[in-house]
Amino acid sequence: MAATFYIAIDVHCGFCEGGVLNDLGKPRGRFRVATSIPALLGVIEKVPRPRKLVIEEGPLADWLFRHLSPHVQEMVVCDPYRNALVAKGGDKSDAIDWQKLAELYRGGYVRPVHQRQSLACSLLKQHVQLYHDRVRHRVSEANKIIWRVRRLGVFVTETHLKDGQKRHAMTGQLPDDPIVREDVSLLLEGYDLAERQVRELRRRLVELGKKQPVVRAFCALPGVSWVRATSFFAMLDTPFRFVSKQKLWKYLGIGLERSQSGNGPVRLRVPRRCNRTLKGVILGAAKSAAASKNNVFADQYQRWLDANCSPRVARRNTARSLAAAMWGMWKSGSVFDPRMIARAPAEIA
Secondary structure, three states: OOOOEEEEEEEOOEEEEEEEEEOOOOOEEEEEEEEOOOOOOOOOOOOOEEEEEEEEEOOOHHHHHHHHHHHHEEEEEOOOOOOOOHHHHOOOHHHHHHHHHHHHHHHOOOOOOOOOOOHHHHHHHHHHHHHHHHHHHHHHHHHHHHHHHHOOOOOOOHHHHHHHHHHHHHHOOOOOOOOHHHHHHHHHHHHHHHHHHHHHHHHHHHHHHHOOOHHHHOOOOOOOOHHHHHHHHHHHHHHHHOOOHHHHHHHOOOOOOOEEEOOOOOOEEEEOOOOOHHOOOOOOOOHHHHHOOOOOOHHHHHHHHOOOOOOHHHHHHHHHHHEEEEEHHHHHOOOOOOOOOOOOOOOOO
16 A cells, blocks of 8 residues: 655745655655745645645635645645644744644644635635624724713714714714814714625625525524525535534534533533634524514523523523524525424523
């Protein structure tokens, strides 16, 4: 059986530092090339087959995966956070980093990060990320105004900024000082720009979502809008990346992690590392479903409240049920059927 060669690349914007290890973990060459597909393919093709390639997740990983993976037997984009705990002992440099990464890969200690196979899926995810980034930016701009006028004794919320009459009433309460009014006017211009960007990005996002049958099926669930459905679809890419709903819940930040030391108590907590965008999406959907009443998820939410769960825990459990329903529909290609939602609570914590 032919020996397998392990290629590791430490990726930077201007250049890539890398090298090759054999089955025994001995270096069989190193390289430093420009960060371009032709240059990287040039050094990869010089390595005998079978060859495997590993890089760490980063801004360039998606682009490199699509172009380099067809030229190796296996390509893994791994989690740098996990690698750091193992590989950062001792000296550190670009020349050392690739070898440590290759050794981790050869030993089976790297954790793969899912990568999208098509450019269209990657671009959809980027658009969804941009939309949520602009929403956060709009909220940030609103908070700057709210806190600025609050220091002058004027108390408003974001709804006052969206409504023309309320905004006029707010500015009328400001001190008759040109500096104050010019400052607030400048902040309002920034908020208006952010609001226009959000509206335009949302329009495009909904248009893209309506083209996907899965997204249209998701919108039949209580609490799931076009934005939430498209975000769930684009950020996950495929339901088959998770072997169980518990893995999905942890990725969404609504699952449970258990810890115990010695004979001490078993402690449960939600994971600290998760996809925070999707966590907000699924918890928001659960909150909307519970508030809309007259649906199976609102009934579940009420049963958890009746079981003496706090509203926060009840909402999280409802979110688990909602995420499991969407995941199951996606895997099977089915439509939403309220009768399929389990009456028994999921994990409560």
